[in-house]
Amino acid sequence: MTISTDLSLDAETLTGLDELLEPEQIRALVIEHLAGSLQRRAQLLALAEARDIAKLGRVAHDIISTSANFGMNASRDCAKRTEVACKAGFTELALAEAAQLAAILPQQLALLAHYYHLPWPPP
Amino acid sequence: MPEGTLILAEDQALLRQLYTATLRAKGFTVVAVSNGREVLELIGRVVPKVVVLDINMPEVNGIEVCRRARGILGYDVPILFLTASDGLEVLQECMQAGGSDFLVKTDNIASIIHRIAFWANRHTATQRIQQRPQMLANLEEKIGPGRTSNTEAPLPATGTEVPAKLRRFLADARNLARTDYGAGLQQHRMFLGYVAAALDAVLATDFVRKPNYWALLEECLRPTGALQSAQFRSLLDQWEQSCDDESFLQGVDAAREDWLNGDTTPPIPPFGLATILSKSG
Numbered sequence: 001m002t003i004s005t006d007l008s009l010d011a012e013t014l015t016g017l018d019e020l021l022e023p024e025q026i027r028a029l030v031i032e033h034l035a036g037s038l039q040r041r042a043q044l045l046a047l048a049e050a051r052d053i054a055k056l057g058r059v060a061h062d063i064i065s066t067s068a069n070f071g072m073n074a075s076r077d078c079a080k081r082t083e084v085a086c087k088a089g090f091t092e093l094a095l096a097e098a099a100q101l102a103a104i105l106p107q108q109l110a111l112l113a114h115y116y117h118l119p120w121p122p123p
Numbered sequence: 124m125p126e127g128t129l130i131l132a133e134d135q136a137l138l139r140q141l142y143t144a145t146l147r148a149k150g151f152t153v154v155a156v157s158n159g160r161e162v163l164e165l166i167g168r169v170v171p172k173v174v175v176l177d178i179n180m181p182e183v184n185g186i187e188v189c190r191r192a193r194g195i196l197g198y199d200v201p202i203l204f205l206t207a208s209d210g211l212e213v214l215q216e217c218m219q220a221g222g223s224d225f226l227v228k229t230d231n232i233a234s235i236i237h238r239i240a241f242w243a244n245r246h247t248a249t250q251r252i253q254q255r256p257q258m259l260a261n262l263e264e265k266i267g268p269g270r271t272s273n274t275e276a277p278l279p280a281t282g283t284e285v286p287a288k289l290r291r292f293l294a295d296a297r298n299l300a301r302t303d304y305g306a307g308l309q310q311h312r313m314f315l316g317y318v319a320a321a322l323d324a325v326l327a328t329d330f331v332r333k334p335n336y337w338a339l340l341e342e343c344l345r346p347t348g349a350l351q352s353a354q355f356r357s358l359l360d361q362w363e364q365s366c367d368d369e370s371f372l373q374g375v376d377a378a379r380e381d382w383l384n385g386d387t388t389p390p391i392p393p394f395g396l397a398t399i400l401s402k403s404g
Contacts, residue, residue, distance in 0.1 A: 016233030020145045029144070032137050061179070065207040065228035066137055076229055 007104065009111050010071035017070075030116050033070055034109050037063070038122070041105050048098045056098055057086025063101070072108040075101065126150040127172035127243055132162045132188065133205070134180045138228070142175070142205075145236050151243065159183030166195050172243045175226075178206040178213065186220045193221040201242040205235065 017026055040059055047056040060082035067075040078101040085094035113120035129146060133139040134157050143155045154169060156162055160182040162174065174192060176185035183191075189202050196202075201223040206213065214225050224242060226235050 013231050016231050020148055020233060020236065022148075025144050029137065029141055032140070036137055061207055062135060066135065068207075068229035069138065069141055069232050080229075 007074050007107055007111070009108065009115060010073050013069070013071035014115065027116055027118065030070065030112060030118060031122070033066060034113055034118065034120075034122050037066065037105060037109055041102055044098055045102055048095050048102075051091060051095065053086040053089070053091050053094045056094060057083050060086060060098070060101070063105070067105075067108070070112055072105075072112065075105050075108050078104055126152075126240070128152045128154060128169060129239070129243065130162060130165055130169065130171045130174045131155045132157070132159060132175065132180060132185065133177045134158060135177075138177075141232070142235075145232060146239065149236060149240055151240075157181075159185060159188040162188050163191055163195075166192055170196075171200060173239060174200060174202045175205050175239060176202065176222075178204060178208060178217070186216055189217070189220040189222055203239060203242060 021029075040063055043059050044056065044063075047053075047059060060079045063079040064076055064083065067073075067079060078097060082094055082097040082101055085097055110120045113122075126149065129151050131139065131142055131146070131153055133142060133155070136157070139155050139157065143153045146153045154165060154171070156165065158181045159176070162176065163183065166174070174189075174196075176188055178185040180188075185204060185206070189204070192200075192202060198221070202221060203224045203226055204217045204222050205226045205228060206217075207228045217225050224238065226238055228235070
């Protein structure tokens, strides 16, 4: 897998969404994604603090697909690495990746909010 | 125009909404549920064109749902796995459970929807053969006169026209492949042979812009949805070794026959990917 370190959003994915759905539909989904992702980030931090890598892996798994569908490839890749480390039982690596994910995620969410002219942070 | 009914099982609400909205925008009626038990209840009452399953779901996971669903639906209805897990072991488990295809959630949403639509609209092998004369006529019309012979006027070699024509051609190639794409490993390999020969046929003209055949091949295959199949990607990796495989060569022969369509010009050699790649240097 190619590791993405570029925090910019994947234009092809967002264009694909724009072509498939009406603007209002996308905005509604993005609003939900922004709020849901922040909740997952909070879970991620709590589980990392508790060193519970089994649950941490499951949260990372959820972040993989939601991030991917909104063009957040850096978050997707970092979540994937977190999940793999959790499954393999590499606690320290998993915690390090989770910390990086917690740092990347809000930055990409902010970009996504900006792209769709939505307030950031969400009200 | 209504495209038919799909059952979609996804436990993440956001993804369920996203996939449902995009599939409805494509004309499908979507019955969306959040766990495997609901799928099993539904398929006793609804006969869908396609079932799309997440793997990790509460109550009954997608793989178990697939096993049980096959006992109810038989093998006429495609069952597709849509998952964030892209490992080989998961793929094998899905296929052993009777899955028809394996879609990865991290792929572009448009590609995922395209692939689901492909399965929903696929025809049986018999229907496809019946449609072949018209499809060949359409192909001829799209790629222009003289394409049944490599001695005729070449495709334009500049701008975006060539890739566009290749994309259209390969979309048609998929439909023209004689076996039912997706039915099994042999059929996949035959399809690969078909596409390889078809692509070679296009590239063997005076098409001079050959900076990167692999990138071009990927670009051509992307609209077919094939690249979104992990199984297909795995087969692409094996393509080079497949060149001597019997089913691969059957596909090559089928493509050559289609391409020439009775023309007496010697067929273009079935290069296969190894040759394509060797040219790219």
